[in-house]
Amino acid sequence: MKPLLFALAVTLVPALASADPGQDLAQKKNCLACHGLDKKVVGPAYKDVAAKYAKDKDAVAKLAEKIQKGGSGVWGAIPMPPNQVTEDEAKTLAKWVLTVK
Secondary structure, eight states: OHHHHHHHHHHHHHHHHTSOHHHHHHHHTTGGGTBOSSSBSSSOOHHHHHHHTTTOTTHHHHHHHHHHHOBOSSSSSSOBOOOOOOHHHHHHHHHHHTTOO
């Protein structure tokens, strides 16, 4: 039985380690409490954000700023509060959001 557990661990550990850093950060910073990947929660679904900004060459900068400073009016009346993230973390999150389909 032990060789089976070892084989399972060897298979799963690389998969866990290769997770997207943006998604890991979104989980760590509780972004998923207000945003779903494909469903609106309090804020818009990430796939909808990605679709809206897909052709915007300045999307990473715009989204990173909104992530850090918050915003309102783009997705409805409920404002997004500022988030406690560094500039680099905000950019990582923005880049990841733009990949969600």
